[in-house]
Amino acid sequence: MKKIFFLSVAFVFNLAVWAQQKPNIIIIYADDLGYGDLSCYGMSKISTPNIDKLAKQGLQFSNAHSTSATCTPSRYGLLTGKYPWKQKGTGIAPGDASLIIPTNKATLPSMLQKVGYTTAVIGKWHLGLGTNSIDWNTEIKPGPKEVGFDYSFIMPATLDRVPCVYVENGRVVNLDPKDPITVSYKEKVGNDPTGHENPEQLRMKPYPNQGHNETIVDSISRIGYMSGGHSAYWKDADIAGDITKKAISFISKNTSNPFFLYFATGDIHVPRYPHSKFRGKSGMGLRGDAILQLDWTVGEIVKALDSLKLSKNTLIVFSSDNGPVVNDGYMDKAVEMLGNHKPAGSFRGGKYSAFEAGTRVPFIVKWPANIQPNKKTSVLLSHVDLFSSFAQLTGQSLQNDDAPDSFNMLPQLTGKSKKDREYLIEQGGPLSIIQGKWKYIEPSKGPRIDHDVNVELGNDLQPQLYDLSKDTGEKINLASQNPDVVANLSALLKSSKELEITRP
Ligand code: NG6
Ligand code: CA
Numbered sequence: 001m002k003k004i005f006f007l008s009v010a011f012v013f014n015l016a017v018w019a020q021q022k023p024n025i026i027i028i029y030a031d032d033l034g035y036g037d038l039s040c041y042g043m044s045k046i047s048t049p050n051i052d053k054l055a056k057q058g059l060q061f062s063n064a065h066s067t068s069a070t071c072t073p074s075r076y077g078l079l080t081g082k083y084p085w086k087q088k089g090t091g092i093a094p095g096d097a098s099l100i101i102p103t104n105k106a107t108l109p110s111m112l113q114k115v116g117y118t119t120a121v122i123g124k125w126h127l128g129l130g131t132n133s134i135d136w137n138t139e140i141k142p143g144p145k146e147v148g149f150d151y152s153f154i155m156p157a158t159l160d161r162v163p164c165v166y167v168e169n170g171r172v173v174n175l176d177p178k179d180p181i182t183v184s185y186k187e188k189v190g191n192d193p194t195g196h197e198n199p200e201q202l203r204m205k206p207y208p209n210q211g212h213n214e215t216i217v218d219s220i221s222r223i224g225y226m227s228g229g230h231s232a233y234w235k236d237a238d239i240a241g242d243i244t245k246k247a248i249s250f251i252s253k254n255t256s257n258p259f260f261l262y263f264a265t266g267d268i269h270v271p272r273y274p275h276s277k278f279r280g281k282s283g284m285g286l287r288g289d290a291i292l293q294l295d296w297t298v299g300e301i302v303k304a305l306d307s308l309k310l311s312k313n314t315l316i317v318f319s320s321d322n323g324p325v326v327n328d329g330y331m332d333k334a335v336e337m338l339g340n341h342k343p344a345g346s347f348r349g350g351k352y353s354a355f356e357a358g359t360r361v362p363f364i365v366k367w368p369a370n371i372q373p374n375k376k377t378s379v380l381l382s383h384v385d386l387f388s389s390f391a392q393l394t395g396q397s398l399q400n401d402d403a404p405d406s407f408n409m410l411p412q413l414t415g416k417s418k419k420d421r422e423y424l425i426e427q428g429g430p431l432s433i434i435q436g437k438w439k440y441i442e443p444s445k446g447p448r449i450d451h452d453v454n455v456e457l458g459n460d461l462q463p464q465l466y467d468l469s470k471d472t473g474e475k476i477n478l479a480s481q482n483p484d485v486v487a488n489l490s491a492l493l494k495s496s497k498e499l500e501i502t503r504p
Contacts, residue, residue: 034324036345050299058366069358081387081403110148190227285337354428354458
């Protein structure tokens with residue numbers, strides 16, 4: 001008996017030591033932040049010292065990609081390890097969409113939960129909630145919990161979509177049951193003012209005919225209609241502070257066990273209305289001010305880790321869900337105040353685009369215990385790879401149908417290998433494939449330019465082929481000179497549409 005007792009004490013002790021050694025993992029996921037929007041990536045007009053410091057203390061990537069050029073599919077890819085275009089219904093989700101992540105498959109958080117991580121999502125969700133229709137006045141599920149998050153504090157959709165309330169562990173925060181919430185994306189519900197009926201109440205005008213002129217919340221009209229829930233409305237200027245506080249509180253409660261925090265900021269998505277500490281401070285209008293706020297947020301999280309003595313063994317990934325857009329629905333002077341700043345750096349396109357700026361995003365990994373500081377890498381990888389890489393990091397082997405498009409890139413993430421992913425698929429409108437120096441964009445119908453947002457989308461009825469080693473700006477289409485390369489890459493793209501990685 002005594003022996004069993006000592007053995008089990010030893011076992012628990014070992015487990016504790018083992019668990020201690022596993023790094024905490026934080027993914028800081030910015031929204032619509034472009035490759036060129038940070039000073040460590042060449043932004044000269046404003047400076048982002050806290051994010052630059054992550055890069056100085058870690059590894060900065062120049063060829064890392066989100067799976068897609070918009071938010072919902074990118075987040076789906078990140079959390080499932082599966083290319084979103086393989087599943088129907090993963091396009092930009094309305095605020096009342098059903099949950100699009102299957103609850104019976106492994107996800108990034110559930111995989112980490114299995115080996116003792118406490119997991120949380122704090123910030124923007126935009127992956128749908130519930131099944132069929134959502135009753136915002138009771139417990140809302142399935143949602144983050146059912147896909148592997150122990151704790152959640154979320155904005156359900158995106159900042160410009162109703163309902164503009166926080167949902168904490170499945171319940172709307174500060175909801176007054178006498179003022180229940182109704183949401184509709186079809187027709188007006190209730191009597192709350194809307195942007196088209198009451199423009200005099202707006203602090204920022206929407207562009208006409210772009211959908212952002214429906215229910216007014218916090219003096220900003222949104223996409224979609226809601227009524228009720230007034231006591232639960234968020235204040236846009238407070239969002240960054242609110243979610244940062246929640247993140248720090250989650251970290252502080254988990255100092256003695258490994259944790260995974262998926263921290264998805266609303267910055268710098270529209271409507272941009274940062275806190276007064278940042279408004280007017282960048283000299284670049286509200287878009288620039290939102291970048292300053294994002295940088296502050298990162299600084300606060302790092303400061304909390306430092307003061308809790310967790311920094312050394314915490315792996316932080318900083319990235320963005322898709323490329324930049326300057327004007328996306330509101331007249332917030334982003335265009336007028338841009339000056340000569342290039343949000344996409346030297347790349348072509350932007351958010352929504354098949355060109356590089358759609359998915360080539362800032363990507364920094366810091367983990368002092370295991371990554372050398374102040375290094376840069378041009379290795380090719382995708383956000384979809386974080387799933388397998390973190391499985392490897394935590395000593396897990398994946399089952400056959402887990403994370404079917406995710407490769408283990410842990411050596412590359414920690415600066416120990418420079419080997420590119422064999423090939424990588426990007427989703428703009430059409431799909432593109434990168435292999436070695438070549439990028440092929442499949443022929444597609446659709447406009448070349450989205451004039452509302454002024455972004456070149458990459459659509460062309462002809463195949464496009466670019467040599468990214470010489471032409472990062474995708475200016476010279478070499479398809480007709482290289483029919484063999486086009487044939488190979490289009491065949492590879494076609495076969496990968498069906499292919500799922502077979503795991504040993
Ligand atoms: C677009 C919206 C845009 C934004 C985007 C989603 C219009 C004209 N534009 O449809 O404002 O909400 O969807 O952005 O409605 S994302 O980053 O969440 O994908
Ligand atoms: Ca986005």
